[in-house]
Amino acid sequence: MNNMWYNEQYSNIRRIVARNGPEGSMDDRNENLREELKSLLAEIGGVDSFTTAQAMTVMQKLAEIFASMGLSEGEPGNFLTVYREIFHLEFFNLPDFNAGKYILTPNHVSEFDGPLFGVLHPNMLVMAKKEWTDDPRLNASLGRYFKSVGVDRKDRMSGAVGIKKCIKHIRNYENSAATIFVQQTIADINNIEPGDIASGAFLVHIGTGAAVLPVFCEQVSLDYPTRIVFGDPMDTAGPKQFGEDWLEAELRMQKSLADPPARKPVLNEKHSIPISQRAY
DSSP states (O other): OOHHHHHHHHHHHHHHHHHOSOOSOOOHHHHHHHHHHHHHHHHHTSSSOOOHHHHHHHHHHHHHHHHHTTOOTTOHHHHHHHHHHHHTEEEESOOOGGGSOEEEEEOOOOTTHHHHHHTSSTTEEEEEEHHHHTSHHHHHHHHTTOEEEEEOTTOHHHHHHHHHHHHHHHHHOSSOEEEOOTTSSOOOGGGOOGGGSOOHHHHHHHHHOOEEEEEEEOOOOSSSOEEEEEOOOOOOSOHHHHHHHHHHHHHHHHHHOBTTBOOOOOOOHHHHSOGGGOOO
């Protein structure tokens, strides 16, 4: 990786995050495109369940917003700028990623989560759902901004391959990070149990020494601020204890958003069922 490119992108990302919330700089055309995106998401049925075709349509709408804002595609910082404007992003306790290697373990409440965390670091690897990474157009579209490895949560071998690729990625680069959705599926953290949580992030930590950071993210919204809280590095006794420790950290960060309290995610029927009771 080109060090000059990395440093430029990292500085740009830090500058964007430091501003917190939208600047209100979107002109009438941008606002119209934002409303079109809002209508598209309403037609799809929300932000928590896209088919690959729907995800591609959403990416095309985001590309229109890119163009209307005069931003070039393919740069993580520019993708983050668009996200920050349309979803009113606010960040709390964001670490200095240049101070070490990190494994981000956010809660998962939206199909926008993967791209959001994928562009918070210029050298990020995201464990994403295999349906998306197997789709050539969607994979190429998202691949301009971050690396990904496809995982089928119903296939243990798929998960094992993903963990190995995360370890290799973090080991091979001086400045690197990985995002692992340890819930393995979209769900409200208030409706899951420690046993629902996969311990793969702990295994990546053992294999790399990278710090495991729990992250609490409100479900993205076009109407309200979307607040993202980074926790302290986890210190867990082992893989069997990981789920309990992670969930405890998530609930603590959720509670820290007190004015106003953290928004409850709006989930479809499938994602409202407790993970242990799902037949898929």
